[in-house]
Amino acid sequence: MPALEISGLRKTFGGVIALAGIDLSIEADKIVGIIGPNGSGKTTLFNVITGVHKPTSGRVMWQGKDITGRPAYQIARWGLVRTFQQAMSFPGLSVRENVRIACERARGDHETTRAEWGSPDKLLHFVGLADRGDEIAGAMPFGNLRRLGVALALGVNPSLLLLDEPAAGLSHSEADDLMELVFRLPKLGIGVCLIDHDMFLMSALCERLVVLNFGTKIAEGPPKLVLNDPKVREVYLGSDL
Amino acid sequence: MKDSPSKPNAPIGPAQDAAPDRPEVVRRAGKTHHGGRSTLAEIVTAVVVAGFLVGFPSMNPGYRFLSLAITTGFTAVALYGLGFQFGQAGIMSVGHAALMGIGAYTAGILAGKLGIGFWVALPCSALVSAVVAGLVGLPSLRVSGQHYIIITFCFCALLNIALTNGGQFTGGATGLDVGSIGSAFGLNFNKLLNTYYLVVVVLIICLLATHLLVNSSYGRTLRALRENETLARAVGINTNLHKIGALMVSGAFAGVAGILQAYYLRHISPSLYGPFPSLYLALMVMLGGSRLLYGPLAGAVIVSFLPEILNLNPIDSRIAYGVALLAVILLLPGGVSAGCLNIYRWLTSKRRP
Numbered sequence: 001m002p003a004l005e006i007s008g009l010r011k012t013f014g015g016v017i018a019l020a021g022i023d024l025s026i027e028a029d030k031i032v033g034i035i036g037p038n039g040s041g042k043t044t045l046f047n048v049i050t051g052v053h054k055p056t057s058g059r060v061m062w063q064g065k066d067i068t069g070r071p072a073y074q075i076a077r078w079g080l081v082r083t084f085q086q087a088m089s090f091p092g093l094s095v096r097e098n099v100r101i102a103c104e105r106a107r108g109d110h111e112t113t114r115a116e117w118g119s120p121d122k123l124l125h126f127v128g129l130a131d132r133g134d135e136i137a138g139a140m141p142f143g144n145l146r147r148l149g150v151a152l153a154l155g156v157n158p159s160l161l162l163l164d165e166p167a168a169g170l171s172h173s174e175a176d177d178l179m180e181l182v183f184r185l186p187k188l189g190i191g192v193c194l195i196d197h198d199m200f201l202m203s204a205l206c207e208r209l210v211v212l213n214f215g216t217k218i219a220e221g222p223p224k225l226v227l228n229d230p231k232v233r234e235v236y237l238g239s240d241l
Numbered sequence: 242m243k244d245s246p247s248k249p250n251a252p253i254g255p256a257q258d259a260a261p262d263r264p265e266v267v268r269r270a271g272k273t274h275h276g277g278r279s280t281l282a283e284i285v286t287a288v289v290v291a292g293f294l295v296g297f298p299s300m301n302p303g304y305r306f307l308s309l310a311i312t313t314g315f316t317a318v319a320l321y322g323l324g325f326q327f328g329q330a331g332i333m334s335v336g337h338a339a340l341m342g343i344g345a346y347t348a349g350i351l352a353g354k355l356g357i358g359f360w361v362a363l364p365c366s367a368l369v370s371a372v373v374a375g376l377v378g379l380p381s382l383r384v385s386g387q388h389y390i391i392i393t394f395c396f397c398a399l400l401n402i403a404l405t406n407g408g409q410f411t412g413g414a415t416g417l418d419v420g421s422i423g424s425a426f427g428l429n430f431n432k433l434l435n436t437y438y439l440v441v442v443v444l445i446i447c448l449l450a451t452h453l454l455v456n457s458s459y460g461r462t463l464r465a466l467r468e469n470e471t472l473a474r475a476v477g478i479n480t481n482l483h484k485i486g487a488l489m490v491s492g493a494f495a496g497v498a499g500i501l502q503a504y505y506l507r508h509i510s511p512s513l514y515g516p517f518p519s520l521y522l523a524l525m526v527m528l529g530g531s532r533l534l535y536g537p538l539a540g541a542v543i544v545s546f547l548p549e550i551l552n553l554n555p556i557d558s559r560i561a562y563g564v565a566l567l568a569v570i571l572l573l574p575g576g577v578s579a580g581c582l583n584i585y586r587w588l589t590s591k592r593r594p
Contacts, residue, residue: 073473073477073479074479076476081476084475091468093468097464101478104458105478153475156477
């Protein structure tokens with residue numbers, strides 16, 4: 001049964017239609033990828049799901065509960081947690097204090113994850129920042145900030161993690177390391193919904209791809225089928241005239 | 242699910258390279274927010290500060306300096322509130338004296354109209370000020386930074402007008418007479434020395450409360466919303482609730498300071514709680530530094546005592562304050578307390594090979 005069900009989701013900013021009625025369901029035990037050209041509404045979709053923006057119309061159901069337009073903090077507490085494209089942290093605080101803030105909001109009753117990152121130090125170890133705890137978050141290089149962003153989201157103990165371009169701006173090896181980490185999450189009982197531009201990486205990682213263009217869903221399915229879909233090829237490569 | 246969990250805690254990716262050379266300040270940064278256990282240096286500082294506060298009268302300060310010390314003491318109580326809301330939650334106010342005024346007038350009205358004395362009025366003042374601080378804080382949910390600062394200033398000016406035109410209830414421009422604390426615990430608080438000790442006890446309680454709050458998960462929550470509100474919400478922090486909460490804590494401190502001031506002066510009037518005293522409070526917090534435990538106290542002591550010691554007249558001292566504030570903002574953004582801490586760290590790190 002899908003954990004997150006979106007129906008007819010629409011969001012406009014003035015005259016700009018960012019989401020033009022999207023229907024989508026996402027399971028909480030898989031890695032689902034969302035791809036699409038710039039401006040196709042991927043980040044807006046995340047923002048509307050997680051309560052950063054209120055939708056113009058449509059409905060978001062999470063674990064059978066209507067969460068449309070609920071405040072962001074409340075949605076996070078229900079286990080639907082997202083990261084940000086801009087690698088956000090609490091820049092003036094130490095890395096350990098950063099994760100401590102998230103861990104103090106951990107939702108209980110999750111045996112596996114408690115063993116993996118029940119304490120701030122375990123969590124830092126899990127994301128590979130074990131020896132960076134005393135550093136000021138804002139002084140860290142970009143790659144480490146991305147890891148910290150994932151750590152902050154994991155600290156809350158999500159059931160479904162929405163990752164907004166976690167590999168953007170990372171070198172290939174850094175991106176591979178991060179994706180290896182993401183790949184382990186479903187085994188720990190955390191679903192992942194991932195936005196990224198790297199087709200090769202996405203098709204290797206995701207069980208299912210969703211393609212957005214101009215705020216509508218144009219294709220959905222296993223990566224191989226989706227990437228051979230003529231409509232998707234047209235969006236990315238242009239049509240034969 | 243079926244995969245055997247091989248080395249579940251192995252770090253991802255290549256081993257992190259050894260920490261490269263970076264400035265001392267950055268490497269030791271974890272300690273700036275008094276994270277974790279108390280160190281020996283912290284305990285020594287606490288004992289020295291407490292010893293100085295308790296031992297001050299034995300230095301024969303005379304009537305004038307003892308009065309000044311009392312004023313400094315209850316001002317510092319208010320500053321701990323302002324320092325908490327600014328240093329932890331990042332919300333500045335330039336109308337903080339208004340909240341002291343709410344506390345003072347609560348005490349004055351309770352004493353004058355209902356005959357309620359100091360000890361019962363003390364929690365009432367704290368509570369009323371906290372509630373008012375929460376209400377005044379409601380706009381902070383919509384505007385932040387300089388915009389909210391302007392609102393606090395307006396509130397302060399408005400309260401002044403209201404108190405001046407309050408007729409019998411607030412005593413108008415003349416203000417209200419407040420009685421004396423009288424005697425309690427076998428101490429006669431009509432004696433200046435005993436009033437001093439009362440203020441010191443309250444101040445030490447405030448210091449302890451601040452220390453505990455700052456190091457609690459609540460303090461961390463406020464720092465989170467200070468540092469990045471969007472991210473704070475994304476990890477499940479109800480930022481609106483905690484902003485108002487921080488302002489209410491701050492308001493309670495101001496209320497206590499207000500009632501101490503009212504019973505020390507025995508007469509209160511609107512001009513005590515106008516924009517000018519508010520600006521002084523903001524100056525003290527900036528000068529002393531709001532993020533370290535002794536910052537507000539340092540700010541209060543410097544601003545109250547220095548003009549007295551240097552024999553500056555009121556006009557000159559205002560110019561000096563202005564210059565000092567500019568100098569601190571440009572040279573010591575964390576205030577005098579952070580400057581001292583950096584010097585201490587520099588000295589201790591030099592000694593180590």
